[in-house]
Amino acid sequence: MDANNKTPVLEGWFTLDEAAPHLLGARCSACGTYYFPKQISFCRNPDCSGERFEEVRLSRTGTLWSYTNAAYKPPEPYVANEPFQPFGIAAVELEKERMIVLGQVASGVGLDALRVGMPMELELEALDDGKLVWKWKPAAGGAR
Amino acid sequence: MSRDIAILGVGMHPWGKWGRNFVEYGVVAARAALADSGVDWRMVQFVSGAATMRCGYPGYVAGATFAQALGWQGAQVNTSYAACASGSQALAAARSKILSGECEVALVVGADTTPKGFLAPQKGERPDDPDWVRFRIGVTNPAYFGLYARRRMALYGDTQEDFALVKVKNAEHGLENPNARYRKKFSREEVAASAMVADPLRLMDICATSDGGAALVVSSLDFARRHGRQDAPRIAAISTVTPTFATDTVEMPDLATDSAAAAQPHRFRAALPRKAYEEAGIGPEEVSLAEVYDLSTALELDWIEDLQLCQRGEAARLTRDGATRVGGRLPVNASGGLACFGEAVPAQALAQVCELTWQLRGQAGARQVRDAKVGITANQGLFGHGSSVIVKR
Numbered sequence: 232m233d234a235n236n237k238t239p240v241l242e243g244w245f246t247l248d249e250a251a252p253h254l255l256g257a258r259c260s261a262c263g264t265y266y267f268p269k270q271i272s273f274c275r276n277p278d279c280s281g282e283r284f285e286e287v288r289l290s291r292t293g294t295l296w297s298y299t300n301a302a303y304k305p306p307e308p309y310v311a312n313e314p315f316q317p318f319g320i321a322a323v324e325l326e327k328e329r330m331i332v333l334g335q336v337a338s339g340v341g342l343d344a345l346r347v348g349m350p351m352e353l354e355l356e357a358l359d360d361g362k363l364v365w366k367w368k369p370a371a372g373g374a375r
Numbered sequence: 376m377s378r379d380i381a382i383l384g385v386g387m388h389p390w391g392k393w394g395r396n397f398v399e400y401g402v403v404a405a406r407a408a409l410a411d412s413g414v415d416w417r418m419v420q421f422v423s424g425a426a427t428m429r430c431g432y433p434g435y436v437a438g439a440t441f442a443q444a445l446g447w448q449g450a451q452v453n454t455s456y457a458a459c460a461s462g463s464q465a466l467a468a469a470r471s472k473i474l475s476g477e478c479e480v481a482l483v484v485g486a487d488t489t490p491k492g493f494l495a496p497q498k499g500e501r502p503d504d505p506d507w508v509r510f511r512i513g514v515t516n517p518a519y520f521g522l523y524a525r526r527r528m529a530l531y532g533d534t535q536e537d538f539a540l541v542k543v544k545n546a547e548h549g550l551e552n553p554n555a556r557y558r559k560k561f562s563r564e565e566v567a568a569s570a571m572v573a574d575p576l577r578l579m580d581i582c583a584t585s586d587g588g589a590a591l592v593v594s595s596l597d598f599a600r601r602h603g604r605q606d607a608p609r610i611a612a613i614s615t616v617t618p619t620f621a622t623d624t625v626e627m628p629d630l631a632t633d634s635a636a637a638a639q640p641h642r643f644r645a646a647l648p649r650k651a652y653e654e655a656g657i658g659p660e661e662v663s664l665a666e667v668y669d670l671s672t673a674l675e676l677d678w679i680e681d682l683q684l685c686q687r688g689e690a691a692r693l694t695r696d697g698a699t700r701v702g703g704r705l706p707v708n709a710s711g712g713l714a715c716f717g718e719a720v721p722a723q724a725l726a727q728v729c730e731l732t733w734q735l736r737g738q739a740g741a742r743q744v745r746d747a748k749v750g751i752t753a754n755q756g757l758f759g760h761g762s763s764v765i766v767k768r
Binding site (some may be wrong): 240241242259262263264265266267268270275276277278279296297298299300301302303305306307308309311318320322327328329330331332333334335342346347348358364 | 511
């Protein structure tokens with residue numbers, strides 16, 4: 232699969248480097264707070280009046296905070312083939328950014344392969360409509 | 376000077392899927408609350424409506440709509456929108472009017488009519504709207520509840536059976552509540568046999584959306600005394616605080632928490648009752664019963680801990696021991712909770728206060744909590760809204 236020929240489901244939310252994709256966030260130049268998504272004009276830290284942000288690549292690995300699945304087909308604007316294939320959803324804690332980011336779990340990874348606290352990494356995969364999205368999968372090399 | 380106000384009357388339109396306009400539910404609830412209070416509609420000086428932006432509401436402004444349907448009589452009017460806390464904010468508006476001396480007696484009304492199935496976002500291609508974005512990548516409301524539930528299993532060793540026990544208990548509580556939508560007993564086996572929705576949560580672990588209406592007539596303590604109602608239950612606190620940056624939990628509709636790189640993480644659900652206890656000068660050890668927002672069975676356990684009714688991680692044990700049942704030492708969701716009602720957003724926070732009022736008056740029938748003196752509510756919804764109300768006698 233050549234990611235460069237695919238359209239991202241959300242423009243500018245992640246890099247299209249298929250080997251090592253990153254979510255694209257923002258970092259407040261004044262206090263260092265990270266934001267995802269990156270669309271931010273005023274820092275939300277109540278003690279910071281920052282208005283300048285740099286685009287940053289968020290850590291592409293983290294720790295599994297929790298996980299679940301979508302056993303039923305989500306409503307529009309979600310697009311899914313019939314018959315609907317349930318998919319996993321992971322919440323992954325990024326250490327440096329000190330934030331938790333949601334995403335689907337990579338297809339082919341069942342919930343029984345997941346456990347809270349395990350290392351996870353980001354990958355790109357196509358949704359059923361062919362648009363690329365970020366997904367979480369157990370990090371290569373297994374448990375730390 | 377006391378900062379309390381009196382609850383003179385409460386009323387509801389039964390929860391269900393009636394398919395009618397929300398105004399009807401609100402008016403039925405308002406008329407029931409007025410009749411219960413003995414206050415003539417003409418005497419009401421302030422009408423405070425709770426609204427929602429979804430479902431049956433576009434084109435309506437709640438407060439004036441209810442006032443018109445009851446017969447415009449020149450009262451001051453207000454409408455509050457605060458997602459699941461809309462009812463509490465409408466009540467807070469009434470309390471401010473009363474405590475400032477601008478009025479003596481007020482009517483607070485919330486009602487909703489809801490579609491079937493998942494709550495879904497507005498149509499169109501709208502990548503700037505976080506609510507649209509999360510549905511675009513397949514993250515529905517139950518997914519958040521599933522994440523919180525799984526986290527409890529990992530941190531505290533809770534099991535799916537523990538979650539099922541919450542449903543079994545709440546179903547029993549709601550059995551004889553005439554305002555509940557679901558009045559059916561459930562066994563753990565039946566919960567376990569229901570379809571998986573957001574692993575580890577099954578259909579019977581997750582609340583539905585419902586039509587319904589709830590209303591309160593509230594007044595100054597002086598007005599209550601003059602009308603022979605000095606013993607009426609009182610509202611001792613209404614907390615409607617925002618979260619404190621940085622949030623520590625991924626909340627609907629976001630796909631990420633705040634970053635705690637430059638600020639300490641804070642738990643929103645715990646902040647809501649903390650403010651209420653402080654305002655009331657009442658501690659968690661004085662609570663007789665609690666009505667909490669059980670959007671899922673597992674979330675009820677989170678709330679019990681956030682209300683400081685036990686240590687973190689102990690709510691499942693409390694439930695297993697029967698402490699949270701009516702008859703136990705700390706009944707939770709004696710009304711049957713959202714498990715038996717389903718969520719009618721702008722009415723729900725008021726419905727919680729209605730239940731506490733009946734309980735504190737000793738009028739709760741088969742689900743009566745013995746010698747109830749202090750009740751607390753808690754709820755939380757979208758956009759950093761939530762509330763906690765303390766009622767005492």
